[in-house]
Amino acid sequence: MSKETKLITYPEPAGVAENRDFTVRARPAGGDWEQLFVYDVKVDMHQVRHASMAMFDCSGPIEIEVTKNEGTAKDCVIRPLSRGVSYALNGNTITFTIDGPQKLSVEVNGDRFHNLHLFANPLEQDAPSPDGPGVAYVKPGIHRTEDLLARLTAAGTDGSETHTLYFGPGMHHLEEVILRIPSGKTVYIAGGAAVAGSMVCDSVSDVTVRGRGVLYLTEFGRFSAFRGVRIIFSKRIRVEGIALIDPPHYSIYIGKSEQIRITNFKAFSTKGWSDGIDMMASSDIEIEDVFMRNSDDCIAVYASRWDYQGDTRNVAVRNSVLWADVAHPMNLGGHGNHHKGDVIENVLFENIDVLEHHEPQPDYRGCMSINCGDNNTVRNVTYRNIRVEPFELGRLFDIRVLFNPKYNPVPGKRIEHIRYENISFTGDNGNPSRIGGYDADRTARHIVFKNVTINGKPVTDAESGNIQVLPFANNIRFE
Secondary structure, three states: OOOOOEEEOOOOOOOOOEOOOEEEEEEEOOOOOEEOOOEEEEEOOOOOEEEEEEEEEEEOOEEEEEEEOOOOOOOEEEEOHHHOOOOEEEOOEEEEEEOOOEEEEEEEOOOOOOOEEEEEEEOOOOOOOOOOOOEEEEOOEEEOHHHHHHHHHOEOOOOOEOOEEEEOOEEEEEEEEEEEOOOOOEEEEOOOEEEEEEEEEEOOEEEEEEEOOEEEOOOOOOOOOOOOEEEEOOEEEEEEOOEEEOOOOOOEEEEOOEEEEEEOOEEEOOOOOOOOEEEEOOEEEEEEOOEEEEOOOOEEEEOOEOOEOOOEEEEEEEEEEEEEOOEOOEEEOOOOOOOOOOEEEEEEEEEEEEEEEEOOOHHHOOOEEEEEEOOOEEEEEEEEEEEEOOOOEOOOEEEEEOOOOOOOOOEOOEEEEEEEEEEEEOOOOOOOEEEEOOEOOEOEEEEEEEEEEEOOEEOOOOOOOOEEEOOOEEEEEEO
C-alpha cells in the first residue's frame, strides 16, 4: 500500500435512506474537509433501531469529525478498543485521527444501537472505468436481469467479450430481484451506487462481485429466501469491498463451493435467520477484513445441509470485526449428513474483535461456539488473537457434542484438537463456559487454552476460567 495520504469519497446515492443523527466529515491530515453521506442501517431484530453508516477510501492519516445533531454529547467510545483511537469532544463534535484503513463504531453516550459505523476502506486496486473496454456501464433505474445478462455477454467496443457489468452511482433496481452471473464475469458496484437486488453465482467459476457501493435489500423483506450474495456449486469466486444492508436471509451464502475469497465486506441484518456468512459442504474459504453486524450468527461453518452434501475444510477468517446482536459471532458444527457423518476440519479464526454477543436462549449461547451434531466430527480448529469486549448476554466458550432435536436427527460424533491461543475477554463472565461430550463414544477431547485472560487475569484451569467441564470431555490443558 502506498504511504501517500489520500482520501476518496463517493457521491450521495439517490433513493437511499439517509440517517441524520450525525454529520460526518473527513480530510487528509491538514487538508480540506469533505462531508460524507450517512446511510441509515437497521440493527437488532429484538428491537429494530436505526443506526448510521459512512464509508470512504483512504491511505495514510485521516482526520474525522463527527457531530451529534440532536441532544447533548456527554462522552464517546470508539471501538474496537484494540484500535486505541483517542478523541477530543468539543460541544457536540467529536474529532479523532485514524492512521489508515479500519472499521470502527463511534458510540455517543453509551448508545450502541444509534451509533455511527465508520468504514475506512483501503484504496481500490485496478478498479474498472465505466468507459473502459470490456465494461458495460449501467445507469440508475430499473433493470431487467435479461438485459443485464445481455450486457455481460455483449461484444465490447474493442471487439472483445464484455467482462464487467458496472453499476454507477445512484439507485439500481433489479426487476427480477436476482442477477445470475455467468462464469468469467465481474459485477462492479461503484461507490455511491446502490443495487436493490441479489447476486447469484450458481454452477459457475471465476466470478467477481466488487466495488465500494451497497447491495440495498431493505425494500425486499417480503422475499423470504432473498440473500445478498449466493454462491452455490461454484469455484473461484471473489466478493470484495461492497456493503450489504438488511437482507431478509443470509448476507453471503456458500453451498458446495470451493476457492472462495471474501474481503472488506460489510453487512447489517435484522431479520430471523439473517446470518452473516454461512457455508455448507465447502472448502478453501478465505474471509478477510469483514465487519458483520447480524441478528443471527455472524460466521457459521457447517457440513452437509439441504442440497449441499459433503465435508467442509480449510476455512480461515482473519482481521475482522464481529457483532452479533443475536446469536453467535462464531459458530461451528451444527449441520451435517446424519446418516454417514461429515468432517469439519482445519478452521482458523485469527485477529478478531468481537463487539457483541446476545443470545436469550440458554442452550444457544456461545461467543466461540462448537455445537457438534448430525454425526459430525469437528477437528483442528484454532482461535488465535481474539479480543472479546463486554457483551450483553451469552457465554465465552461453548464446546459440546450434543443432540439438538430441533435441527439434528442424531448427536454429533466428536470434537477434537481445538486450540484457543491469545484470547482476551473483558466483561461479566457470569454465565459459565462449557466443554462436554455426549457419551463415551462421542467425546470432546484434546482442547488447549494458551494465554487466555479474563479481565486481565490468566486462565490457568477450568475454575479460573469459569468453565464447566461436563461428562465425556477429556485431555483439556491450560498453558
